[in-house]
Amino acid sequence: MSRLLVLGNAGLDISLPVPRLPEAGETLVGGAASRAPGGKGLNQATVAARTGLLPVAFCAPIGDDGEGREIAHRLQAERFVDLDLRPTAVATDLSVLLVSLGGENSIVTSGACAAGFPVAAAVSFAERLDAGDWLLLQGNLGTAATLAAIEAAASRGARVMLNTAPLEPALAGEAAHAVLGRCDVVVANAVEARDLTGTNGPAAVQALRALGAETVVVTLGGDGCLLSGEGTVHHLPASATSVVDTSGAGDTFCGVLAALLAVGRSAITAAAVAQQAAALAVARPGAFLALPTAAELHPLVAE
Numbered sequence: 001m002s003r004l005l006v007l008g009n010a011g012l013d014i015s016l017p018v019p020r021l022p023e024a025g026e027t028l029v030g031g032a033a034s035r036a037p038g039g040k041g042l043n044q045a046t047v048a049a050r051t052g053l054l055p056v057a058f059c060a061p062i063g064d065d066g067e068g069r070e071i072a073h074r075l076q077a078e079r080f081v082d083l084d085l086r087p088t089a090v091a092t093d094l095s096v097l098l099v100s101l102g103g104e105n106s107i108v109t110s111g112a113c114a115a116g117f118p119v120a121a122a123v124s125f126a127e128r129l130d131a132g133d134w135l136l137l138q139g140n141l142g143t144a145a146t147l148a149a150i151e152a153a154a155s156r157g158a159r160v161m162l163n164t165a166p167l168e169p170a171l172a173g174e175a176a177h178a179v180l181g182r183c184d185v186v187v188a189n190a191v192e193a194r195d196l197t198g199t200n201g202p203a204a205v206q207a208l209r210a211l212g213a214e215t216v217v218v219t220l221g222g223d224g225c226l227l228s229g230e231g232t233v234h235h236l237p238a239s240a241t242s243v244v245d246t247s248g249a250g251d252t253f254c255g256v257l258a259a260l261l262a263v264g265r266s267a268i269t270a271a272a273v274a275q276q277a278a279a280l281a282v283a284r285p286g287a288f289l290a291l292p293t294a295a296e297l298h299p300l301v302a303e
Helices: 040-050 066-075 119-126 143-155 174-180 190-197 201-210 249-262 267-282 294-301
Strands: 004-007 011-017 034-038 056-063 082-088 093-099 105-109 134-137 159-163 185-189 215-219 225-228 233-236
Touching: 004 040, 004 119, 004 249, 011 066, 034 040, 034 066, 040 056, 040 066, 040 134, 040 249, 040 294, 056 066, 066 082, 119 143, 134 143, 134 249, 143 159, 143 174, 159 249, 185 190, 185 249, 190 201, 190 215, 201 215, 201 225, 201 233, 215 249, 215 267, 225 267, 233 267, 249 267, 249 294, 267 294
Parallel strands: 004 056, 004 134, 011 093, 056 082, 134 159, 159 185, 185 215
Antiparallel strands: 011 034, 093 105, 215 225, 225 233
16 A cells, blocks of 8 residues: 655644734734634645545654644644654744635744755655555755755655645746646646746646646636646636635645645645645634544545
């Protein structure tokens, strides 16, 4: 059986409901704040593990502090075959999520802990991969660590999926070719795809695919997603739902997509199911707290 190894970030999310997203220089009074584990790597790994489709391991740097210990404690209940949280001298990353009444969000995150993850540590985790396994990455780690992990995975016959969020400023020009060109699957949202390619829509999908990835997905929020196929671009509409909070949608999509691809589902099938899972996440508040449960995911991912 293939395995999925997820290398990324882990942090603590502080969510704050607001009547609307603030303008520059404005102070808004929000509702009661909540806190939960977070980070794109953590969320995607959790969702992938909850599918129950295959063994999932997760590696991330955390601070040697109370927030790091809180994250480690909360993740003990998840279905990881290996949970590799590595304490560092840098404080655990924190994110502040402002969520409007309409469900839209703005997120500000500290990334020093993730960005400082050593290249050697990224390589050592990726070297656990065997042929047929998958490695899932995001944009939180430094470009050097990300590229080193991708190269280590490829050298062992593993396949790589990269979610470009959050888009690293250095990921442009030759760096984009070096990183994206070594990935089997690339997932970007519409803004990231535009910033990487200078174009939009199907043209952005084709431009990303020209860098070397076998499969490219550009997510469009409520408009669904675009998916590269054999010489064409498919549009998959989003699943109908009432939007409460979009915070966990992208991570849910990526976690389910990676798990399904790793067990051999087609890209179109995997993306369609991933959109159904994302619809569950946006129908309730929070990011980690809104991620679909194992009981919700099992019927969706069953063949």
